[in-house]
Amino acid sequence: MALRAAQVPGLNLPGDDWSAFNLAQADGIALLTAWQSWLATLIPVERSRWSQRVEGERIEQRGLAGFFAAHPDLKVPLVLAPVTAHYSWSKGLKLLGLGRDQLALLSTENMRLDPAALHDTLERCARERQAVLMCVAVLGGTEYGTIDPIDQVLAAREASRERGLDFAVHVDAAWGGYLATLFRNEDGSLRSRDEVAADYVQFPTSAVHAAFAALGATDSVTVDPHKLGYLPYGSGAFICRDHRAMTLLAERADYVFHGGIPRDYLARYRSLGQFIPEGSKSGAAAAAVYVTHKVLPLDHAHFGILPRATVRAAEIFDAHAQRFALEQADYVQALVPFAPDSNLVCLALNPRGNRSIAVANAFVRELHDMLRCDPRQPLQTKEFFGSVTTLRPDMLGPAQTTRIFTALGLDTSTLDPREDRLMILRHTLMNPYLIDHENGISYIDRYFDFLGRRIRALRAVTRNDT
Structure with a gap:
């Protein structure tokens, strides 16, 4: 659009x-390449004049107000994302100046x-x-571990595209990106669903396998090595399918960056400050990622051994949770609200006979008090650690809200979809050693024994109080 506004001659510009x-992104990059080639044919003074003219028309220069004033036929673009998207998307749109109103949240089906x-x-x-600027798909939500149909x-x-509307597809794989190793052979090729499924009971569903198989056709992906990569906090990755697009992000500072856009890997890394919000980054975290993946390549036979153990643990946890619901039926109604797509499993609990959402939430809060860090006592005194999240009717939709709340025995007749939410336990099964076969220890069994004791103790106190 800047090329059109600057009236650059000699290029095949959109009408x-x-x-x-x-x-389409490929067509945009082809136009960028043609622009760069055209510039290279000019004498230096003309090259500088045209570069400044085009830069002056870009949204990065004009800002939103100036850019859209110059293009009155365009509306400010939307970013589409599921309601399960991480809250950082809301922060990002505020920081960019697009505003929260431009984040269009899409409804989900079973949190996908x-x-x-x-x-x-x-x-x-x-x-x-x-x-539409982009559509975001989530590969392993940080709250429920669910995977969107990429x-x-x-x-x-x-x-x-057939209707003339195009946009980027970005995958937020901050949590689940490393699960892709389960789907890759050592030569980088895709494993079939049957090959992957041989290691598990239910994982992966056909939908999950299709989502991972489609990753290569997306435009960009974010991954956090400090999550399922088991690497230091602060290591993060943005992967762009066509690195030439990074040219559009570059900032210049002559005292740091010398010459044009670097082509080789090491030079690009040394010049990272051209492309990211921070001018500098510690090299230690990046070095840790590099060394780890040299030792454990990103395929199912090497690094994939770690997430494989955690997905297996999630399947064992899910099966035990269903047994637990039957065993503790006299005390609580328990439910895994969504079958796990990854290694994150949630558990909803409601005291037997209770109909009030407020009472159910108070009960789960008391359980969580026994699972969270307590600054008043040493961490070593804790048997287990756990976190919580919530189920919101406005995110679930009417059908899923009715299914889950009714199964828990909760009254939905006075439910306010915008205000009421149900607190649930959230279990992040990152430890690949939860099942210690050598010593015959299952920490999952021990956790449910612990949870059962705590639930029975809480119910005893409640009954005595009443």
Whole structure:
């Protein structure tokens, strides 16, 4: 769009702003390459003049107000994401100046992005000529561990392109990115679902396998090595399918960066400050990632051994949770609200006979008090650690809210979808050694024994009080 506004000659430019904004990424990069080649043919003074002219028309220079004032036929673009998306997306849109209103949250089906909701939204955007900047899919949500249907997001984009609406597909794989090792052979090729499934009871579902198989067709992915990579906090990765797009992000500072955009890997790393919000980054975390993946390559036979053990543990935990619900039926109603897609399992609990959401939440808070860090006592006194999250009716939708709350015996007749939420226990099974076969120890068995004792003790206190 900046090239059109600057009226650069000799390039095959889109005919209008709408077409320019909706160029496919490959076409946009091809145009960028053509622009760079055209510049190279000019004498230095002309090259400088045209570069400044185009830079002056970019949104990075004009800001949102100036840019969209110059392009009145365009609406400020939306970012589409499921309601389960991490809260950092809201922060990001505020920081960019787009505003929270431009974050369009899509409904989910079992806490996974609903393709029908995406399709309807894209149809409306195409009809109203509402630009879309990107659609975010989540590969392993940090609250429920669920995995969005990335393949169907890509299919929705393909259908949308026929209506003249295009956008980037970004995958937030901060949590689940390292699970991709389970799906990769040593040569980098994709393992079939049957090959992967041989190591598990239910994992992966066909939908989960299809999501991981589609990763290569997305435009960008974020991964946090400090999560399932078991690496130091502060190591993070942004992976761009076509690195030439990074040129559009570059900032210059002559005292740090010398010459043009670096081509070799080491030079790009030394010049990282051109592309990221921080000017400097510690090299220790990056070195840790590099060395780890040299020792344990990212395939199922090497690094994948670690997440494989944790997914197996999640399946064992899920099965034990269902037995636990039967064993503790006199005391609580228990439910795993969503079958785990990864190594994160939630557990919803409600005291037997209770109908009040407030009472159920108070009960789970008391359990969590026994699982969380307590600054008043040494960590070593804790048997287990756990966290909590909530189930919100506005995120679940009516059908899932009814299914889960009814199964727990909770009254939904006075439920406020915007205010009421149910607190649940959240279990992050990152430790690959929860089942110690050598010594015959199952820490999952021990956890449920611990939880059962605590629940019975709480119920005894409650009954005595009443």
